[in-house]
Amino acid sequence: MIELQHIFKWYPAGGSRVYVLQDINLNIEAGAFVSIMGPSGSGKSTLLNIIGMLDLPSEGSYRFLEQSVYDMKEKHRVELYKKHIGFVFQSYHLIDELTVYENIETPLLYQNVKSAERKAMVSDMLDRFNIVGKKDLFPAQLSGGQQQLVGIIRALIARPKLILADEPTGNLNSAQGEEIMNLFQKLNEEDKVTIVQVTHSEKNAAYGSRIVNLLDGRIQHIPQTVHS
Numbered sequence: 589m590i591e592l593q594h595i596f597k598w599y600p601a602g603g604s605r606v607y608v609l610q611d612i613n614l615n616i617e618a619g620a621f622v623s624i625m626g627p628s629g630s631g632k633s634t635l636l637n638i639i640g641m642l643d644l645p646s647e648g649s650y651r652f653l654e655q656s657v658y659d660m661k662e663k664h665r666v667e668l669y670k671k672h673i674g675f676v677f678q679s680y681h682l683i684d685e686l687t688v689y690e691n692i693e694t695p696l697l698y699q700n701v702k703s704a705e706r707k708a709m710v711s712d713m714l715d716r717f718n719i720v721g722k723k724d725l726f727p728a729q730l731s732g733g734q735q736q737l738v739g740i741i742r743a744l745i746a747r748p749k750l751i752l753a754d755e756p757t758g759n760l761n762s763a764q765g766e767e768i769m770n771l772f773q774k775l776n777e778e779d780k781v782t783i784v785q786v787t788h789s790e791k792n793a794a795y796g797s798r799i800v801n802l803l804d805g806r807i808q809h810i811p812q813t814v815h816s
């Protein structure tokens with residue numbers, strides 16, 4: 589699904605370059621559940637943003653679903669990620685003027701899901717995450733963790749092929765965090781959704797099937813435990 593070859597990312601710094609990613613070669617098969625780990629500043633979010641087509645590398649090539657991402661028009665690239673990728677980021681850009689219910693429903697409107705089906709899908713998610721009582725509130729009336737939860741639910745509801753998650757449980761309490769990880773695992777195992785998450789948490793990484801360790805912008809090839 590994801591084939592990154594010789595990806596470099598650098599920023600100019602007073603006549604020289606600061607390398608954030610160096611010679612990243614990474615293949616991720618459809619159906620994988622990958623955790624990207626590494627110290628702060630090692631390039632994890634940059635790599636995730638490149639995979640999500642939100643950022644471009646300085647050098648290298650990227651094939652997503654057999655298509656060469658950097659050889660296509662930007663419009664096509666935007667369509668590609670909108671159709672297939674759900675982003676779960678720590679900053680959860682909810683729409684202030686819409687209620688919790690309406691925020692969660694938004695991706696389904698874009699996909700022309702019929703009204704009755706939309707209602708069933710949103711209700712199911714509200715139920716599952718125990719926030720039925722919050723459905724008519726606006727984002728400003730929620731705690732940070734609750735806002736994040738709504739952002740996550742919104743990313744998941746349209747059933748993307750690939751979920752990219754940057755510290756998805758960062759602001760959640762431990763029960764909500766486990767609920768999200770269990771949901772990721774279920775989406776991965778039962779619905780064959782591919783998941784790539786950035787996490788500092790060994791516990792969260794253990795939900796996945798593979799760990800990619802970054803250090804100073806390079807992938808570390810160290811023996812790793814594979815969890816099944």
Ligand SMILES: Nc1ncnc2c1ncn2[C@@H]1O[C@H](COP(=O)(O)OP(=O)(O)OP(=O)(O)O)[C@@H](O)[C@H]1O
Pocket residue numbers: 599606608626627628629630631632633634635
């Ligand atoms: N626009 C920029 N200009 C210069 N350097 C940048 C820019 N954006 C990111 N960086 C640098 O790239 C490096 C990697 O950042 P990145 O956010 O990918 O790290 P990370 O591993 O996700 O860190 P964390 O775990 O703290 O979120 C950092 O050293 C950061 O300062």
